[in-house]
Amino acid sequence: MELIKAQKGTQDILPGQSENWQVVEDVMRSEAALHGFGEIRTPVFEDTRLFQRSVGETTDVVQKEMYTFQDKGGRSITLRPEGTAGVVRALLEHALYNNGLPVKLHYFTTCYRYENTQAGRLREFHQFGVEMFGSNSPSADAEVIGLAKSVFDRLGIKNLRLEINSIGCPTCRAEFHKALKAYFTQYKDQLCETCQGRLERNPMRILDCKSPICSKIAEGAPKILDYLCDDCKAHFEAVQKYLTAVGTEFTVNPTIVRGLDYYTNTVFEFISGDLGAQSTLCGGGRYNGLVEEMGGQPMPGLGFAMGIERLMMVMDKQNIEMPAPDRCEIFIASLGEAAHLEAFKLADSLRKYSIIAACDENDRGLKAQMKYADKIGAKYSMVLGDDEIASQKAVLKNMKTGEKKTIDLSKDFVEQYVCLSTEQEDLAF
Known part of the structure; x- marks a missing residue:
């Protein structure tokens, strides 16, 4: 009889490995608690419209990567490709904002994306994430970034760099989109097929394309920081001031746009020098329009997601010593x-x-x-x-x-x- 094996892009976490995961997760829970982030657990599958509305129709996630199927009732169901949308849905469905603002939540979740598998990129993967709703203060941006940094520091991870950017608000981004469209139109015939479609719908997505040709063309594209309105510019400068005040080193990288459409204003990534192509350990930022887009009243939000598999790979490469697991006495x-x-x-x-x-x-x-x-x-x-x-x-x-x-x-x-x-x-x- 043929032996059935785990599906491509999935992996088993075995005894001897799972103890290390528990150590990492305990650090994450501890840091979340220190910052006042309570735990939330959301379903593994949701109405497909939730992700179409939140993640964005023009993203690779929605267009190419989601695990979507019809259930026995004929409803379109999708395995969650990321954690934020489900948390926002829960925030609104249970009116969590009635308990006072800001609402601070953290979670451990499995996510599912149909991707070409490689080191650090799986079809089922695990994330630690945090979300904060109801604060538009630049200090909130710095706190969320600081929480992620505290996790890395406590785990002893080295060779990391923090890169930040602002992608503005819908008002100033509209002008940026016009400039991008005008620039990339010159190279339309050279762009990959996916980016040719993005040119009309969301040209900013071209900046995130992994195609070598598109990436090369994007190097000369207009920079969002040149198009920020006064409010967005002041917010981004204040975020940098708060990070500097607590000794958090960072680099401003105007090419960071993140891969999901719901981001606004501050975006950031923690980059590892030990992972090769899949170098992003943690990414996040603001999404001030997402709660309203999902049917709620206007409410600012921000957060991050941290890939646990990639984190464990870095710790292994850096030979970070883990506590010995408890054994039989x-x-x-x-x-x-x-x-x-x-x-x-x-x-x-x-x-x-x-x-x-x-x-x-x-x-x-x-x-x-x-x-x-x-x-x-x-x-x-x-x-x-x-x-x-x-x-x-x-x-x-x-x-x-x-x-x-x-x-x-x-x-x-x-x-x-x-x-x-x-x-x-x-x-x-």
């Missing part, structure tokens, strides 16, 4: 039915005190049980048989040093184990 081997029952009870009593304990569950011989104890890295072992049950005495063995201590099974087992194991740890130290 004691394996209780047993011979015979009565001994197995007693081993089961003792292991259960240890777990009630958060001590990782295991006993045989495969009716193996003693040699096989001890081999298994060694494989799972048990610090201590203890063997129970008819003699131990009858005498109520058993031997606790340090698997590393071979040192042995006698346990009285008629007395409090957990207390004796803790005392003896602590004593041996102290001696080893």
